[in-house]
Amino acid sequence: MGIIRTEDLTYIYGEGTPFRKVAIDNINIDIDEGEIVGVIGHTGSGKSTLMQHLNGLLKPTSGKVFIDGEELFADKSRLKEIRFKVGLVFQYPEYQLFEETVYKDIAFGPKNMGLDEAEVDRRIRETARLVGLREELLAKSPFELSGGQKRRVAIAGVMAMEPKVLILDEPTAGLDPRGRDRILGLIKEYHAEKGTTVLLVSHSMEDVARTVSKILVMSDAKVFMYADRSSVFARADELTSMGLTVPQVTRVFDRLRAMGIEFDDEVFSVDYAKDLVLRLLEKKRRHTVD
Amino acid sequence: MIKDITIGQFFPGKSVIHRLDPRIKLLLTVMYIVMLFMADSFAGLGAGILFLLISFLLSGIPMKMMAKSIKPIVPIIIFTGILNLFFISSGDVLLEWKFIKITSGGVTTMVFMAVRIVLLICGTSLLTYTTSPITLTDAIERILSPLKVIKFPAHEIAMMMTIALRFIPTLIEETDKIMSAQKARGADMETGSLIKRAKALIPILIPLFVSAFRRAEELALAMECRCYRGGEGRTRLKQLRTAPRDYFAVAIGVAFIAAVIVLNRFSPI
Numbered sequence: 431m432g433i434i435r436t437e438d439l440t441y442i443y444g445e446g447t448p449f450r451k452v453a454i455d456n457i458n459i460d461i462d463e464g465e466i467v468g469v470i471g472h473t474g475s476g477k478s479t480l481m482q483h484l485n486g487l488l489k490p491t492s493g494k495v496f497i498d499g500e501e502l503f504a505d506k507s508r509l510k511e512i513r514f515k516v517g518l519v520f521q522y523p524e525y526q527l528f529e530e531t532v533y534k535d536i537a538f539g540p541k542n543m544g545l546d547e548a549e550v551d552r553r554i555r556e557t558a559r560l561v562g563l564r565e566e567l568l569a570k571s572p573f574e575l576s577g578g579q580k581r582r583v584a585i586a587g588v589m590a591m592e593p594k595v596l597i598l599d600e601p602t603a604g605l606d607p608r609g610r611d612r613i614l615g616l617i618k619e620y621h622a623e624k625g626t627t628v629l630l631v632s633h634s635m636e637d638v639a640r641t642v643s644k645i646l647v648m649s650d651a652k653v654f655m656y657a658d659r660s661s662v663f664a665r666a667d668e669l670t671s672m673g674l675t676v677p678q679v680t681r682v683f684d685r686l687r688a689m690g691i692e693f694d695d696e697v698f699s700v701d702y703a704k705d706l707v708l709r710l711l712e713k714k715r716r717h718t719v720d
Numbered sequence: 721m722i723k724d725i726t727i728g729q730f731f732p733g734k735s736v737i738h739r740l741d742p743r744i745k746l747l748l749t750v751m752y753i754v755m756l757f758m759a760d761s762f763a764g765l766g767a768g769i770l771f772l773l774i775s776f777l778l779s780g781i782p783m784k785m786m787a788k789s790i791k792p793i794v795p796i797i798i799f800t801g802i803l804n805l806f807f808i809s810s811g812d813v814l815l816e817w818k819f820i821k822i823t824s825g826g827v828t829t830m831v832f833m834a835v836r837i838v839l840l841i842c843g844t845s846l847l848t849y850t851t852s853p854i855t856l857t858d859a860i861e862r863i864l865s866p867l868k869v870i871k872f873p874a875h876e877i878a879m880m881m882t883i884a885l886r887f888i889p890t891l892i893e894e895t896d897k898i899m900s901a902q903k904a905r906g907a908d909m910e911t912g913s914l915i916k917r918a919k920a921l922i923p924i925l926i927p928l929f930v931s932a933f934r935r936a937e938e939l940a941l942a943m944e945c946r947c948y949r950g951g952e953g954r955t956r957l958k959q960l961r962t963a964p965r966d967y968f969a970v971a972i973g974v975a976f977i978a979a980v981i982v983l984n985r986f987s988p989i
Binding site for chain 1: 897898900901902903904905906907908922923926927930931
């Protein structure tokens with residue numbers, strides 16, 4: 431059994447009012463520990479609602495959520511404890527910063543967990559390094575930082591709680607390409623170093639494709655599919671009809687393959703594509719020289 | 721919890737009451753309040769009840785909304801009721817026990833005041849139920865505009881009210897979001913002593929203030945980009961015009977006030 435499991439999970443907004451809306455409908459997922467998963471879907475497909483169930487912020491209308499084998503809401507006094515296992519980084523997390531210094535803000539989560547000073551300090555320094563915040567920034571006010579830095583502080587605030595599962599809801603929204611690469615890079619590094627389960631929610635296939643290994647596609651309040659990325663992208667036509675796109679490079683290489691050029695691997699990122707093309711050209715050059 | 725606030729709630733509709741000129745509706749509300757405070761007999765209050773019922777029926781707003789608007793002021797009614805009951809000593813003594821003395825005058829005043837407060841709240845909430853906040857502030861601006869002669873910033877005040885009303889739902893949504901985010905970081909707002917709970921509000925209030933200021937700045941900039949320079953020479957898309965029905969409504973209001981005066985004469989409390 432995986433670290434995250436849901437059983438017929440359904441959530442309905444505004445039950446009994448004219449505004450009734452089924453946000454997620456009969457969701458059954460099972461995510462293994464240590465996996466890095468991209469959660470993708472259109473606006474309003476229920477991604478964020480599903481994520482908020484995974485740490486008990488929303489109570490299911492029906493169905494069950496299991497985290498690390500333990501059912502959420504089975505025992506209300508355990509809820510806070512389980513919540514510490516699942517770190518949730520909201521959209522635009524920089525708007526939740528409130529402390530006088532970056533240091534204190536990152537400390538908020540760990541302190542709520544009741545850890546001692548030394549442990550809190552260790553975690554702050556470690557996560558600050560992980561997200562690439564220099565030592566001297568820790569003493570600054572979070573409101574003096576740049577947008578990208580603020581976001582990294584907010585993400586560090588959740589990472590410092592060392593959750594078993596880290597969920598990030600649109601962590602790259604509103605950032606420039608460099609800021610986006612930086613955030614995605616640090617998520618990858620965090621996953622590689624800590625080996626924790628990571629869920630990356632996004633509507634950008636490009637972002638997801640080069641970061642994760644498995645993809646959960648949501649459509650119309652339901653799970654459309656959950657599989658590794660190449661088998662998801664293999665159903666490019668269906669994704670397109672749902673308004674989702676396969677990354678541009680992947681499409682280019684799919685076409686090249688259809689034209690009869692052989693590649694031994696799926697292509698998800700531009701960097702990898704560049705290497706591949708260079709290697710191919712090299713091979714061709716040698717071929718003609720011979 | 722925060723979603724239960726009904727102040728300023730508006731129910732779109734096409735009834736006569738909805739279509740009345742908002743300035744006339746404001747005037748009628750003021751007349752209605754004057755009427756309630758002039759009435760010093762139950763018969764006078766009866767006229768107030770009749771006026772309210774007619775307005776509610778014409779507006780097509782469900783009667784249960786009336787009950788909903790009274791709900792938040794129940795403690796105030798109980799409080800004033802108790803004060804009246806114990807501290808007014810006129811008429812016959814009904815009950816005497818140690819230092820507590822309840823008189824018939826006290827009971828009458830208690831009931832009278834309670835009915836008056838309920839009528840007051842129901843009537844004024846009918847105004848907000850049937851008038852959208854935007855038209856209401858429009859009306860306030862127009863009513864206050866003669867005061868511009870003495871440099872009273874009528875337009876600015878109306879604009880401030882419009883903006884404030886517009887941002888209530890936005891800020892509620894924002895509060896919800898920040899609360900979830902801090903809860904996800906282990907913030908505990910539901911347990912502990914009063915001081916502990918007050919302290920737990922800091923992680924919510926600071927981000928909320930910061931974002932409110934940010935929004936204000938963005939809005940100011942956006943308004944300036946659209947060449948907003950205050951009320952001077954500004955025309956509007958929807959002009960307020962009075963129709964015959966508005967004069968008719970005022971006439972009814974005047975008639976009711978007259979009736980209250982007459983009733984006061986003939987049936988003292």
